[in-house]
Amino acid sequence: MKRVGILTSGGDCPGLNAVIRGAVLSGEQTHGCEFIGFRDGWRGVLEDDTLPLPRSAVRGISRLGGTILGTSRTNPLSETGGHAVVSAAMGRHRLAGLIAIGGEGTLTAARILSDSGINVIGVPKTIDNDLGATDYTFGFDTAVQTATEAIDRLRTTGESHHRCMIAEVMGRNAGWIALHAGMAAGAHAILIPEHRVPLNQIAAWVSSAHDRGRAPLVVVAEAFVPAGQKAPYSPRGLDTFGRPRLGGIAMLLEQQLQEMTGIETRATVLGHIQRGGEPTAFDRVLATRLGMAATRAAAAGGWGTMVSLRGTRISTVDLGVAVGTVKVVPESRYREARELFG
Ligand SMILES: Nc1ncnc2c1ncn2[C@@H]1O[C@H](COP(=O)(O)OP(=O)(O)O)[C@@H](O)[C@H]1O
Ligand SMILES: O=P(O)(O)OC[C@H]1O[C@](O)(COP(=O)(O)O)[C@@H](O)[C@@H]1O
Numbered sequence: 566m567k568r569v570g571i572l573t574s575g576g577d578c579p580g581l582n583a584v585i586r587g588a589v590l591s592g593e594q595t596h597g598c599e600f601i602g603f604r605d606g607w608r609g610v611l612e613d614d615t616l617p618l619p620r621s622a623v624r625g626i627s628r629l630g631g632t633i634l635g636t637s638r639t640n641p642l643s644e645t646g647g648h649a650v651v652s653a654a655m656g657r658h659r660l661a662g663l664i665a666i667g668g669e670g671t672l673t674a675a676r677i678l679s680d681s682g683i684n685v686i687g688v689p690k691t692i693d694n695d696l697g698a699t700d701y702t703f704g705f706d707t708a709v710q711t712a713t714e715a716i717d718r719l720r721t722t723g724e725s726h727h728r729c730m731i732a733e734v735m736g737r738n739a740g741w742i743a744l745h746a747g748m749a750a751g752a753h754a755i756l757i758p759e760h761r762v763p764l765n766q767i768a769a770w771v772s773s774a775h776d777r778g779r780a781p782l783v784v785v786a787e788a789f790v791p792a793g794q795k796a797p798y799s800p801r802g803l804d805t806f807g808r809p810r811l812g813g814i815a816m817l818l819e820q821q822l823q824e825m826t827g828i829e830t831r832a833t834v835l836g837h838i839q840r841g842g843e844p845t846a847f848d849r850v851l852a853t854r855l856g857m858a859a860t861r862a863a864a865a866g867g868w869g870t871m872v873s874l875r876g877t878r879i880s881t882v883d884l885g886v887a888v889g890t891v892k893v894v895p896e897s898r899y900r901e902a903r904e905l906f907g
C-alpha cells in the first residue's frame with residue numbers, strides 16, 4: 566500500500582479540508598493509498614509532528630473552514646530543514662511522497678525540494694487567486710462571497726449617513742478579490758495593485774457618485790499603490806517569512822478622500838474575515854476534485870506536478886511551470902470594470 570503525507574502551508578483558505586477529504590477518500594477507495602498528515606505545514610515535516618489520516622479522520626470536514634492539519638509559514642529550506650531533513654521524515658514514515666497544499670510560496674519551496682529528488686505533488690490554494698497555472702484557486706470564491714456580503718452591509722449604513730464608504734480587501738500580489746467583490750457590490754471605484762490611479766481621479770469618481778445622490782463606495786485591494794508612491798502601504802512590520810505585512814491603505818484613503826471631496830468618509834479593513842468560515846459550494850467541489858486528482862497523480866507516480874483547473878477539467882502541470890507566473894488582473898478586465906466607475 567502506497568503511503569502519502571499531506572500538509573497545508575501558507576495562509577489558510579476555505580476549502581483546505583475538502584482537499585484533504587477528497588485526497589483521503591479517493592486514496593482509500595480507489596487507489597489503495599494510506600495517508601498521514603503533517604501538522605502546521607512544513608513545521609510538521611521538520612519537527613516530525615504528524616497525525617494519522619484514516620477515512621474516519623476526514624468524515625464531514627469538507628464544509629469546515631480552516632484546516633484540520635493547521636498551517637504555518639515555516640520555511641522547509643531554512644537551516645533546520647532542507648532535502649536531508651525532509652527526506653529523513655519521509656523515510657521514517659515510509660512515505661512514497663508528499664501532497665503539499667499551498668500557494669505560490671509553498672509551491673516554490675515544493676519545486677525546489679522536488680528538483681532535489683523529493684516526491685511532491687502540489688495543490689494550489691489561495692484566496693488571492695494569483696496562481697498562473699490554474700484558472701481558479703479554491704478559497705477565492707468564498708473570499709469574494711464574504712467580501713461582497715460585508716460590502717453590501719457597508720452600503721446600507723453609507724446610504725443612511727450619505728457617506729463615502731471604503732472597503733479594503735486582501736490580495737498580496739493581485740487585485741482579483743477587489744475586482745470581483747467590487748463589481749458584485751457595484752462599487753464606484755475599484756483600486757487594485759495592477760493599476761495606478763491618481764488620487765484626484767479617485768476623488769472625481771467619489772464626487773460624481775455623490776452628486777447623483779449615491780453613497781460612494783470604494784473597494785481597494787490592500788496592495789494598491791497610489792500614483793506617486795513606490796510600494797504598497799505597509800506600516801505593520803514583516804511576516805514570518807520577512808515580507809512586509811500589508812493592510813491599512815483604506816485608512817489613509819479615508820483621510821485623503823474626505824479632505825479632497827468634503828464628503829464624510831469611513832473606511833473598513835475586512836482582513837482575515839475573508840479567509841475564515843465555510844467554503845462555498847463552488848470551492849468545496851473544486852477543492853474535492855483537486856484533492857482526488859492529487860491522489861490520482863500520487864498513485865500514478867506523477868511526482869513534481871501540480872493539479873490545476875483548466876476550464877472545467879482538472880489537469881496536471883509541471884511544478885516548475887506552476888510557480889512560474891503570478892496571475893494578475895489583465896488590463897482588459899480592469900478597463901471593463903472601469904466603465905462603471907463614478
Ligand atoms: N520564493 C520562495 N522560495 C522558497 N520558499 C518560499 C518562497 N516563498 C515562500 N516560501 C516558503 O513557503 C511558505 C509559504 O509561503 P507563503 O507565500 O507565505 O504562502 P503561500 O504558500 O500561501 O503562498 C513561506 O513562509 C516560506 O517559508
Ligand atoms: O496570515 P497573514 O500573515 O496575515 O497573511 C496575509 C496575506 O495572506 C493572504 O491572505 C493570502 O496569501 P497567501 O495565499 O500567499 O497565503 C494575502 O491576501 C494576505 O496579504
Ligand SMILES: [Mg+2]
Nearest residue numbers: 575668669670
Ligand atoms: Mg504566497
